[in-house]
Amino acid sequence: AQSVTQPDIHITVSEGASLELRCNYSYGATPYLFWYVQSPGQGLQLLLKYFSGDTLVQGIKGFEAEFKRSQSSFNLRKPSVHWSDAAEYFCAVGGASSGGSYIPTFGRGTSLIVHP
Amino acid sequence: EPEVTQTPSHQVTQMGQEVILRCVPISNHLYFYWYRQILGQKVEFLVSFYNNEISEKSEIFDDQFSVERPDGSNFTLKIRSTKLEDSAMYFCASSGQMNQPQHFGDGTRLSIL
Known part of the structure; x- marks a missing residue:
């Protein structure tokens, strides 16, 4: 069964500092990997995705993530955090299921707190 | 950019009552999903x-x-x-193709009293 671990429940950074959010996954084949962001009271917005090809993926809002198969990781990074980046971040892994649907499994999320 | 819209944003219902949560997926999408997020927990399919027709369902979907x-x-x-x-946040999502990322609505917060 596929699973996702986000080991950090909360991360606090200062505005302008760099950011790395950790994500480890378990999946039997080459996974599809995603990062979503959820601002308070809103739905999940896709930041970036990895399906195949280049293991360094660029996303929206200046985020990037690197797929490392040897470490089963897909960490999210941003070189300089803005106060508006404060939100909940979810890593997800997925692939074609036995039923033919594509169903991502989400991690528990990491809450990002940004100090001025 | 097209959006998935959900109504209502907040629904309060007495235990034992029926509730219907509504979603308007992106117009040219073919695959539709419902997820649940209990407060403080992960998003669940x-x-x-x-x-x-239903193509897949989880154990939660009884x-x-x-x-x-x-x-x-x-x-x-x-x-x-x-x-x-x-009681949870219920998210609707849609995608154009099976293996494309899903677009999520802003959710409906369901409170059962």
Whole structure:
């Protein structure tokens, strides 16, 4: 069964500092990997995705993530955090299921707190 | 950019009552999904829907749940007899193809009293 671990429940950074959010996954084949962001009271917005090809993926809002198969990781990074980046971040892994649907499994999320 | 819209944003219902959560997926999408997020917990898959039938469902999606696409634009989740533990944020999502990322709505917060 596929699973996702986000080991950090909360991360606090200062505005302008760099950011790395950790994500480890378990999946039997080459996974599809995603990062979503959820601002308070809103739905999940896709930041970036990895399906195949280049293991360094660029996303929206200046985020990037690197797929490392040897470490089963897909960490999210941003070189300089803005106060508006404060939100909940979810890593997800997925692939074609036995039923033919594509169903991502989400991690528990990491809450990002940004100090001025 | 097209959006998935959900109504209402907040629904308060007495335990045992039926509730219908509504979603309008992106117009040219073919795959539809419902997810649930209990406060403080992870997002959990409930059901996927394609070609007017359920294509997959989780253990959470028991007999009290049903989904329907009553017309060409709406996608609904019905809970027949709500329980306290049904209190959660319910997200609708849609995708154009099976393996494309899903676009999520802003959710409906369901509070069962």
